[in-house]
Amino acid sequence: MTSTSGILSKLFQSCEEDPKSSIHRAWGISLIFLILFFIQSFIEMANLQAGRGSKAFAMASVWTGVIHLCLGILGTFVLKRFPTSFSVGFLLGVLTILANQNLLLFGTFRSYPYGNSATNRVFATIGFILFLIMSLFSLLVFHFKSHIIVAPIDVKHGARTPVAATTDADNYQKYDEAA
Incomplete structure (x- = not known):
């Protein structure tokens, strides 16, 4: 047993009894935040357009919202219908990339001065929460991949x-x- 799997075993000890159900429940929670982020991305776009914010930032908010919606569809398909080693690995890669993208969005939108700063902070905070959720979900799937x-x-x-x-x-x- 490597030190990484030992840490993950301790972290996900409560999921050991039924790992497959734990993964599906965690995905359900992730979907809630993905949909919330999708909605907030369009609110952020409207905020930036009304407040003379950057068109690039408005485009980035909508684009990431759409990508997160596609992730929700992809993840549900992979976990429920087609959990082969390739598709689960592909999902883990996409989750890792989008988690890092959310961290960048948090850093970018957190202190953006144009538009409504409260809306910018909400968008950035949801992005950071999604970074944490996606990172933990990726670790959960990686740890219990043999079960799914x-x-x-x-x-x-x-x-x-x-x-x-x-x-x-x-x-x-x-x-x-x-x-």
């Missing part, structure tokens, strides 16, 4: 057996039986 990843052959045949519970010989046997 299924083999591609299992997805095609409708079975939802975790990869860790099957071997290559079992998968070849299932393939031979199906043929």
Whole structure:
């Protein structure tokens, strides 16, 4: 056991009994904040346009809102319908990139002087909260990935057996039986 997995085991000790449900509940909480961020991004755009703020900042707020909405759709699809090792890894990469983008948005919009500064701070604060949520969710999925990843052959045949519970010989046997 490496020191990283030891830290993650301690951090997510309460999730050990049912990791798959814990991941899905955490994703539900993430979706709430993603939708809140999507709505706030359009409020921020209207605020910047009314207060003679930068058009680039207005575009950045809307673009990130749309990207977060797409993340919500992508993440739900991956976690519920197609949790292969590639798709879960892809989701983890997208989560990491957007978490870092949210940290940059927080730094940029927190003290932006144009438009309504209260709206700017709300947008920045939601971005920071999403940074924290996405970072913790990424760590949670990374730690329990063996509990949610299924083999591609299992997805095609409708079975939802975790990869860790099957071997290559079992998968070849299932393939031979199906043929």
